[in-house]
Amino acid sequence: MTAESNTLTVDKVPASDPPSDSSGQHLLHHHFDDMAQQRECNTLMMWAFLVTEIMMFGGLFCAYAVYRWSYPHAFAIGSHHIKWFMGSLNTGVLLVSSLTMAMAVHSAALRNKKRLVTYLALTLVLGWAFIGIKGIEWTQDYHEGLMPGIAWNYYDTTVHPHHTEEVQKLADAGVSPNAVKMFMVFYFFMTGLHGIHMIIGLTLVTILLVMASRGKFTNGNDQPVEISGLYWHLIDIIWIFLFPLLYLVSGIKLGGPLW
Amino acid sequence: MNTAAIEAEVNHVPQTASIGELEFEPRNHYLNNGYGWKSWLFTLDHKRIAILYMVSITVFFFLGGLAALMIRLNLLTPYSHFIKPETYNRMFTMHGVVMVFFFLVPAIPATLGNFVLPLMLGAKDLAFPRLNLLSWYLYIIGGIICLYALTMGGVDTGWTFYEPYSSMFSNGYVVIAIVGVFLAGFSSILTGLNFIITTHKMRAPGLTWFRLPIFVWSMYATSVIQVLGTPVLAISLLLVAIETLLKVGIFDPKMGGDPILFQHLFWFYSHPAVYIMVLPGMAVISELVTCFARKPIFGYRFVAFSSIAIAVISFLVWGHHMFTSGQSAYAGLMFSFLSFAVGIPSAIKVFNWTATLYKGSIRLDAPMLYTLGFLGLFLVGGLTGIYLACIAVDVHVTDTYFVIAHFHYIMVGASVSAFLGGIHFWWPKMTGKMYNEGAARIAAMLLFIGFNLTFFPQFILGYQGMPRRYAIYAPEFQTLNILSTAGATILALGYLLPFFYLLWSLKHGKSAGPNPWRATGLEWQTTSPPPTFNFDVVPVVRIGPYAYNPAADELEDKRIEFEEARQKYEDNREQMNGAKDHNGNGNGNGHGAADRQDSQALHEETERDR
Numbered sequence: 001m002t003a004e005s006n007t008l009t010v011d012k013v014p015a016s017d018p019p020s021d022s023s024g025q026h027l028l029h030h031h032f033d034d035m036a037q038q039r040e041c042n043t044l045m046m047w048a049f050l051v052t053e054i055m056m057f058g059g060l061f062c063a064y065a066v067y068r069w070s071y072p073h074a075f076a077i078g079s080h081h082i083k084w085f086m087g088s089l090n091t092g093v094l095l096v097s098s099l100t101m102a103m104a105v106h107s108a109a110l111r112n113k114k115r116l117v118t119y120l121a122l123t124l125v126l127g128w129a130f131i132g133i134k135g136i137e138w139t140q141d142y143h144e145g146l147m148p149g150i151a152w153n154y155y156d157t158t159v160h161p162h163h164t165e166e167v168q169k170l171a172d173a174g175v176s177p178n179a180v181k182m183f184m185v186f187y188f189f190m191t192g193l194h195g196i197h198m199i200i201g202l203t204l205v206t207i208l209l210v211m212a213s214r215g216k217f218t219n220g221n222d223q224p225v226e227i228s229g230l231y232w233h234l235i236d237i238i239w240i241f242l243f244p245l246l247y248l249v250s251g252i253k254l255g256g257p258l259w
Numbered sequence: 260m261n262t263a264a265i266e267a268e269v270n271h272v273p274q275t276a277s278i279g280e281l282e283f284e285p286r287n288h289y290l291n292n293g294y295g296w297k298s299w300l301f302t303l304d305h306k307r308i309a310i311l312y313m314v315s316i317t318v319f320f321f322l323g324g325l326a327a328l329m330i331r332l333n334l335l336t337p338y339s340h341f342i343k344p345e346t347y348n349r350m351f352t353m354h355g356v357v358m359v360f361f362f363l364v365p366a367i368p369a370t371l372g373n374f375v376l377p378l379m380l381g382a383k384d385l386a387f388p389r390l391n392l393l394s395w396y397l398y399i400i401g402g403i404i405c406l407y408a409l410t411m412g413g414v415d416t417g418w419t420f421y422e423p424y425s426s427m428f429s430n431g432y433v434v435i436a437i438v439g440v441f442l443a444g445f446s447s448i449l450t451g452l453n454f455i456i457t458t459h460k461m462r463a464p465g466l467t468w469f470r471l472p473i474f475v476w477s478m479y480a481t482s483v484i485q486v487l488g489t490p491v492l493a494i495s496l497l498l499v500a501i502e503t504l505l506k507v508g509i510f511d512p513k514m515g516g517d518p519i520l521f522q523h524l525f526w527f528y529s530h531p532a533v534y535i536m537v538l539p540g541m542a543v544i545s546e547l548v549t550c551f552a553r554k555p556i557f558g559y560r561f562v563a564f565s566s567i568a569i570a571v572i573s574f575l576v577w578g579h580h581m582f583t584s585g586q587s588a589y590a591g592l593m594f595s596f597l598s599f600a601v602g603i604p605s606a607i608k609v610f611n612w613t614a615t616l617y618k619g620s621i622r623l624d625a626p627m628l629y630t631l632g633f634l635g636l637f638l639v640g641g642l643t644g645i646y647l648a649c650i651a652v653d654v655h656v657t658d659t660y661f662v663i664a665h666f667h668y669i670m671v672g673a674s675v676s677a678f679l680g681g682i683h684f685w686w687p688k689m690t691g692k693m694y695n696e697g698a699a700r701i702a703a704m705l706l707f708i709g710f711n712l713t714f715f716p717q718f719i720l721g722y723q724g725m726p727r728r729y730a731i732y733a734p735e736f737q738t739l740n741i742l743s744t745a746g747a748t749i750l751a752l753g754y755l756l757p758f759f760y761l762l763w764s765l766k767h768g769k770s771a772g773p774n775p776w777r778a779t780g781l782e783w784q785t786t787s788p789p790p791t792f793n794f795d796v797v798p799v800v801r802i803g804p805y806a807y808n809p810a811a812d813e814l815e816d817k818r819i820e821f822e823e824a825r826q827k828y829e830d831n832r833e834q835m836n837g838a839k840d841h842n843g844n845g846n847g848n849g850h851g852a853a854d855r856q857d858s859q860a861l862h863e864e865t866e867r868d869r
Contacts, residue, residue: 030383030384030792031382031383031384031385031386031388031461031792032383032461033797037460037461040460041386041387041456041460041461044455044456044459044460045386045387045452045456048452048455048456048486049452051486051487052448052452052486052487052489052490053490055486055487055488055490055491056490056491056493056494057494058490058491059490059491059494059495059524059527060494060498062524063495063498063509063520063524066517066520067517070515070517071515148505148507149501149504149505149506149507150505176515178508178514178515179515181507181508181514181515182508182509182514182515182516185501185507185508185509189498189501193497
């Protein structure tokens with residue numbers, strides 16, 4: 001400490017680009033020195049929060065990896081049960097929604113209210129489309145008896161007489177139905193947790209949309225859009241990992257049932 | 260900003276004695292800024308939230324202590340006369356869950372950290388005051404849910420929720436308890452995030468990383484663990500809840516699950532969580548040891564980076580909880596080696612604190628007694644940790660009282676000593692009042708003696724083979740168990756005593772003044788209790804922390820002595836003048852008496868305010 005120089009070093013960079021109009025200053029919370037500090041805090045907070053999300057899903061991916069290692073065949077069979085086409089479609093929908101979100105962030109920065117509202121609305125529509133497709137998919141899984149704990153009778157030939165072939169295949173491969181059930185548990189848990197995050201994200205986008213239509217983000221205060229965008233992209237990225245891990249375990253079976 | 264004003268503030272010598280009129284001015288501080296329950300429950304002030312946490316944590320501490328009391332009473336006799344074995348299982352689960360998740364994890368960060376960290380950084384508040392309040396609400400809601408599960412249905416899995424005890428062999432209250440722990444985990448994550456952002460972005464001008472007090476470094480390391488570890492606990496507990504609710508196999512071996520995987524996921528959080536409990540203790544000790552030895556900390560950078568090193572290595576040692584659970588021998592070898600490695604940064608800290616004491620002008624005030632207690636208890640706990648990291652020894656003593664004694668030395672002995680030491684140290688800052696020093700010294704010594712009497716016998720019991728978690732034990736262990744219970748009564752006294760004299764001090768304590776310990780650090784540069792926004796003028800930092808100097812202390816003593824003498828002299832003179840005024844033959848302006856009456860009224864008003 002004695003070696004420290006006695007010169008005054010101020011390590012906070014002065015506001016590089018403070019909002020030019022006067023309405024920016026009233027957004028400054030009492031405990032911050034200036035808008036630049038407030039912005040930096042908010043952005044860093046969102047990134048740090050995303051790290052916790054990654055750790056949470058990380059634990060889940062880790063458990064998935066352990067069981068996939070233990071039951072490779074069962075996971076391949078389970079993966080064929082779920083609907084790769086709808087999964088792919090959803091991947092496309094979510095990727096496009098990320099694009100519209102990025103455009104919304106861009107429009108907010110450019111203070112273009114009309115475009116901001118449009119892109120937020122598009123993001124909202126695409127997000128709900130994802131949830132809708134997922135809902136259809138889950139409903140079908142439910143009717144096929146592929147939902148562990150709630151409706152699990154896919155391999156019960158008394159309920160599904162035409163599944164005898166599948167049961168036989170399972171027995172030939174030496175795979176226990178319980179191991180396939182394990183895959184389905186992970187499938188529902190992982191997509192379910194992702195879905196909850198989607199719904200939180202959609203709530204955020206709805207709030208953004210309402211406020212944006214009142215011109216709250218096109219007056220230089222575009223940061224809420226930016227940090228919500230970060231969250232939205234993270235949900236997207238998590239799906240990018242979930243999709244191959246769940247749907248593409250041993251390649252897709254073309255010619256099989258699409259729906 | 261007016262630089263001249265800042266310069267003046269920096270060069271201003273903090274007033275240490277209770278010097279005259281400044282004290283009598285009615286002053287706005289965070290405690291008199293609003294009185295109703297709303298002003299507390301909806302407050303965004305980090306200092307008030309710290310007080311909210313302190314009150315609630317005290318309640319949980321006594322609840323957890325009550326469970327411990329039942330355990331110790333039951334272990335007086337070998338045959339479980341006092342409570343039924345099932346109740347005993349529920350009691351140690353309650354003790355563990357409450358003490359770990361609702362006392363030790365939030366204890367120092369959420370109370371002392373919340374109060375002191377923004378002050379140390381020269382900030383007006385934490386970066387996200389609303390999240391700070393939310394974290395307290397999550398903690399309270401989680402705590403109530405957990406208490407409901409623990410008392411109504413009873414959970415008997417131990418605080419570790421090991422599979423498949425927690426799913427196959429347990430009642431539905433486990434899921435409710437898990438929800439409570441999950442919420443408390445969220446609260447802990449929010450506190451951690453808030454501290455990290457605040458430390459990065461809210462430091463006062465001139466407060467570079469290497470001018471930060473060690474407290475901030477350790478708190479930062481703690482926050483990193485909270486942020487990275489807790490989400491993994493959350494997800495593993497969610498998986499247990501899903502498994503129990505839907506009756507599907509995730510960890511249940513009967514359905515193809517792997518119970519060892521649960522242990523891996525659980526300890527990935529819960530071992531680092533041990534450091535969430537002890538790193539803040541180390542944070543407090545670094546402040547106390549320097550202040551009461553009147554010396555800068557020995558090897559600042561080593562102590563600072565050892566906190567970071569502990570945080571990093573803590574994520575790589577979880578497997579030492581599983582040496583006997585069937586993980587591979589090679590994994591065991593690596594985990595053993597890495598666990599030894601944690602000894603290095605921990606030892607750096609202990610050696611550097613000791614070196615700080617060396618040739619210091621040591622004052623044995625109550626916080627210092629707690630500090631010395633911490634050093635002794637942490638040493639014993641840490642060294643027995645090295646025994647346990649050694650596989651050959653661990654296999655012998657796994658799940659015995661040796662392990663219990665080891666982690667209680669760290670988590671209870673060391674951490675709670677540091678917590679109480681910190682409370683005593685910052686109490687004058689928090690409340691503006693001094694407690695009874697004599698009672699505090701007695702409490703500190705009772706704690707040390709009681710703790711050792713309680714837990715040292717357990718090392719012997721464990722080494723002789725008494726297993727943990729049983730209500731019934733072999734009769735030959737009874738003597739040492741009685742000794743342990745007897746020690747626990749002394750320990751309980753050590754915990755109860757501060758509760759009373761600290762509360763007493765609120766009403767009857769002497770006014771503390773801004774800096775009763777003559778400590779350096781920004782938190783002492785402001786008044787006690789601090790104003791709502793902490794500093795009237797933004798402080799500017801020019802030098803590193805712990806600029807203690809015994810020679811300057813002596814000068815300061817002289818100055819105060821002189822000041823008091825001068826004050827006395829002036830008082831006398833004023834009295835004589837006043838007497839003259841009354842006699843009516845004063846040659847002055849005649850306003851003297853009126854002035855005095857005014858100041859008297861002001862004084863009374865201030866006293867009422869308090």
